[in-house]
Amino acid sequence: MTRINTNVPSLVAQNRLQSSNADLQQALTRLSTGLRINSGADDPAGLIASEALRSEVTSLGRAISNTRRASQIISTADSALGQTSNLLNDIRGLVVEAANSGALSDEEIAANQLQIDSSLEAINRIAQTTTFQGRKLLDGSLDFVSSAGSIGSLTDVKIDQANLGNTGRIDVAIDIKAAAQRASVSVGDSAFNPANVDPSATNTVATKTIDIVVGGETVTITGNADFASVTITDDTASNATATATNTAGAVEITFDSDSNPSDVQDVLDALNGLEGIVATSDGAGTGTVVGGDAAALAATSDGADIGLEVTGAGLDDLTVNYTAGTDADVVATFDAATNTLNVALGTTTTNNTLTNIKSKIDALTDLTAAVVDDAGDPLTGFDDLTVSTADLPAEATGTKITAGLKDTLVFQLNGADGAETFNFGAGTTVAQIKAAVNLVSDSTGVTADDTGGLSFTSDAYGSDALVNIEIISEGAVGEFESSLSSSRQTGVDIQATVNGVEASGDGNTFSINTATLDLSLTVTEGSSTDFTFSITGGGALFQLGPDVTSNQQARLGIGSVSTGQLGGVSGRLYELGSGQAKSLTNDVNGAARIIDEVINKVTSLRGRLGAFQATSLESNLVSLGETLANLEEAESSIRDADFAQESANLTRAQILVQSGTNVLSLANQNPQNVLSLLR
DSSP states (O other): OOOSSOOHHHHHHHHHHHHHHHHHHHHHHHHHHOBSOSSTTTOHHHHHHHHHHHHHHHHHHHHHHHHHHHHHHHHHHHHHHHHHHHHHHHHHHHHHHHTOTTTSOHHHHHHHHHHHHHHHHHHHHHHHHOEETTEESSSSTBSEEESGGGOTTEEEEEEEEEOOTTTTOEEEEEEEEEOOBEEEEEBOGGGBOOGGGSSEEEEEEEEEEEEEEETTEEEEEEEETTOOEEEEEEOTTOOSSOEEEEETTEEEEEEOOSSSOOBHHHHHHHHHTSTTEEEEESSOSOOBOOGGGGSOOOOOOOOEEEEEEEEOTTOSOOEEEEEEOSSSSOEEEEETTTTEEEEEEOSSGGGOBHHHHHHHHHTSTTOEEEEEETTSOBOOSOTTOBOOGGGSOSEEEOOOOOOSBSSOEEEEEEETTEEEEEEEOTTOOHHHHHHHHHHTHHHHSEEEEOTTSOEEEEEEESTTOEEEEEEEEEOTTOOTTTTBSOSEEEOBOOEEEETTEEOEEETTEEEEEOSSEEEEEEESTTOOOOEEEEEEEESEEEEOSSSOSGGGEEEEOBOOOSTTTOEETTEEGGGGSTTSTTSTTTOHHHHHHHHHHHHHHHHHHHHHHHHIIIIIIHHHHHHHHHHHHHHHHHHHHHHBOOHHHHHHHHHHHHHHHHHHHHHHHHHHHGGGHHHHHHO
């Protein structure tokens, strides 16, 4: 159909040309900007995803910048702490040198003290002047704020990291399940001669002992000085039982062997009824006395002793003096300065019994008395024996029996700090062993104690504490090795939980390291007291992640390194200054202990900061960098133009525009063909 009012081919050509021009314009735009998405119309979903990725990329870039800044701050603090460590090492060398007082003059020690004072000033200056963009790093302003200082049983608190979260505080509850313990080895009493016979002195009364045969049994008769002989006769008057009398030192036993035969027990009863006489039988006392036993027996003894044994535990040799007193009753006094017991007998003879004398001695401090025979064995039956000054020696002295080792002993004692070998002879006392061990306790870390017996105890607490006793040699009768409770013992670390988390114990120190809390606490020696405190602020807060949330932040505590704050259980660093308690002239040993604790604390702080820098910061940089690269790649794949594709699109669009233009020109010429029809 030929029409001139509507040029359909031209309209079609125009539409195609317009579309080709749009494609050409789009290709030119993408090639000129390098972006596939230049407006929301290009790819709405892609634009949303791209913008979200761009936001994350921006945040990651800032997180990387923050991490680098934090690393720079840690490096600055570490550099200053390194100088502090150098100064502390110099101080330690000066302390060790000053301990050589036998070779150094007072002037040299004073010069060392001046150097220490100068180093202490330098340490304080470092603590106050170490800054990063105006922020002081080592003056304690970056340490955590807590209420732990009010806990009496806490001796040291170190809060390394804490996530205070949205509330800005952490409540810390400590539950100590078991206190730390020292290592200890005890020695039983069997290793030593008994102390309760040191010393002893025995005063004696002359006595007689006679053995006779009665009813087939041996009867032993013991009496005082008035007892000289024994006679046995028959009683033809048929007495009911045996009788005994003592006339002028002659003991006569009369019994009926006819119609009322006596037995040995009857004889014993009769003899024991006499004052100052004790009779015993080697049998059951039931033998029957027959006529054959009625032979007269006259006998005398070669003598025996009976009297009081006086002992005084822990005293030197004891001297006992007996005198005729002027009081009616016995008077006993003790002179502790000369270890002399004075006994004045009473003017009333009936008061001068062994029982009464014993009671007067027992009433004195540290002295006791007992009735014994000449062998020192306890005797009964003579308590009421009355004595006079003639019965007792004017002076009785005892030989000191030393309570000590039963035989020679050589052993090596090992502690956490070192070992020492000890060589003791037989008779060495507990006190002497204690003194020898304690003399070198600073070299072994073990202290001896004789309270309630001999024991060896470590100075330190925990599993690192050690008491090890190795017997090198011991005499044949020695019992030291067999009486040891153990040859080796270690201490026990404290067991505790922090907010329900099982803590790692080391002596009296325990610590935890969780995502929200990293702290170390030290309690007083052997403490088992539970407590609570709160962390309410402080610390250096570092934003390490792209999101402002607590789990992408780290709050690090950096305590003060001034001389007033550095220290431990032995004291503070400032005490090493002139005129202070631990100066070189006042306590060089205490100064050495303090400086060792301070060096350990500063070294620990440097290690902790270095670990945070190496593990947390450096690893965070690597992780953030890799994440940033991945996100940028993802964002590029969504938004950036593919130049190869867009170049092809441009060429295609250019060709289509040119061809469309030519086609449109031809289409516009079609109506002119109508004129040929009208000719």
